[in-house]
Amino acid sequence: MLEGKKIVLGVSGGIAAYKAAALTSKLAQAGAEVRVIMTESAHHFVGPNTFQALSRRPVYTDTFKEVDPTQIQHIDLADWADLFLLAPATANIIGKLAGGIADDMLSTTLLATEAPVYIAPAMNVHMYSHPAVIKNLKQLDEWGFRFIEPGEGYLACGYVGKGRLEEPESIVQVLENEFNKTKVLQGKRVLITAGPTRENIDPVRYFTNPSTGRMGFALARQASLMGAVVTLITGPVDLDTPGGVNRIDIITAEDMYQAVLKEYPQQDIVIKSAAVADYKPKVTYEHKMKKSSGDYAVEMERTKDILKELGRQKEHQYLIGFAAETNDLEAYGRQKLEKKNLDAIVINNVAEEGSGFGHDTNASLMIFSTGKENTYPLMSKDDLARKILEESVHDMKGEPS
Structure with a gap:
């Protein structure tokens, strides 16, 4: 799976840098073309000549030392890569990447690349659990960076715990698996809805729900990484648009209805993960309502059932x-699946701690119209998004999971 793949390996300054030498060798043996970028700190653990010998390519260490004067090396490397791998990824380089800092060859090239970036953290167990590191990892996860989790064991600092760089053989296996499934949606058009809607009472008051849009954005991000042409229709959320995704912003349930129906005919896969209001105020006031001494009742009316309409119009x-x-x-899932003519439904168990609105994780049950079921324990929304998309592709092709 790695034959002919162009991989940039970023080596930052930790004791685990010695494993990056073995990793370079393993990647080259698997047929990949590897180019190594080292931070200044990494030089204290392994010399550039080691990586040059193993990769049979120049090693990049200085932004301003151009190996080829006809090119700007950090832009050329960023464009050249099929994949970018950070191993070991120290707390420092993770913090730089999350903060948008570009002050050396590695961090500058990372900001310039549009290739998938895989991060293999390695650090002291207490550093790995520090709130600042957790925050940075969370930010990178939301932006679509992928992680190769560190292992648990004896660390160079003397502690035993999570923080040890994953073994080179395991990292290579992860990359092979990812390349094998990365483009399963190549050429497919995917429409995803996300977030809440807002239904106004007057110019300053509205009904809404606690949806953050994270699940829908995770689906859009992963679908794009898997090769799809993705359209994301989202209600009001505070999230960055995933790379390569066409975003359409809406406010109300009616806005969502019109936008989805307009995009629907040309789509191959449609995932409606938005939390659309079932009811809206029957009367919306043009000016702010003033307080009165008595109670106030709002008469509500049904919004259009978008999913039911999509099921009714469904063709291909x-x-x-x-x-x-x-x-x-x-x-409840089977009832909705049949009533709305769906091919599959994902039911989030919001009663489970850490699942549902406002969380970075979900625990779900996915039911298919063929009768098949998949249960997903609590996991990150990006991991769940990948599983949903992969299983949907299997189901569309009539393949077993």
Whole structure:
């Protein structure tokens, strides 16, 4: 799977840099073309000549030392890469990347690349659990960076715990697996809805729900990484647009209805993960309502059922719905699946701690119209998004999971 792949390996300054030498060798043996960038700190652990000998390519260490004067090396490397791998990734380089800092060859090239970036952290167990590091990792996860989790064991500092760089053989296996499945949506058009809607009472008051849009954005991010042409229709959220994704912003349920129906005919896969309001105020006031001494009641009316309409109009599209439930997940899920003519439905168990609105994780049950079911334990929303997309592709092709 790595034959002919162009991989930039970023080596930062930790004792685990010695493993990066073995990793370079393993990648080259697997057929990859490897180019190594070292930070100044990494030189204290392994010399550039080691990586040059193993990769049979020049090693990049200085932004201003141009190996080829006809090119700007950090831009050329960034464009050249099929994949960027940070191993070991210290707390320092993770912090730089999360903060947008570009003050050396490695951090500058990282900001310039559009290739998938895989991060293999390695650091002291207490550093790995520090709130600043956790915050930086979370930010990078939201931006679509991928992680090769550190192992647990004896660390160079003398502690035993999580923080040890994953073994080179395991890292190579992860990359081979990813290349094998990365482009399974190549050429497919995918429409995803995300976030809440807002239904106004007057110019300063509205009804909404606690959806953050994270699940929908994770689906859009992963679908794009898997090769799809992605359109993301989202309600009001505070999230950055995933790379390569066409974003359409809406406010109300009616806005969502019109935008989705306009995009629907040309889509191959449609995933409706937005939390759209079921009801809206029957009357919306043009001016701010003033307080009165008595109670106030708002008469509500039903919004249009977008998912049901998509099921009714479905021709070639593969349609996936979402639901949030606290009990009887399978019963409610199957009922919605059949009623709305879906190909699959994902039911989030919001009763489980750490799952649902406002969390970075979800625990879900996915039911297919073929009768197949998949249960997903609590995991990151990006991991769940990948599983949903992969299983949907299998189901579309009639393949087993």
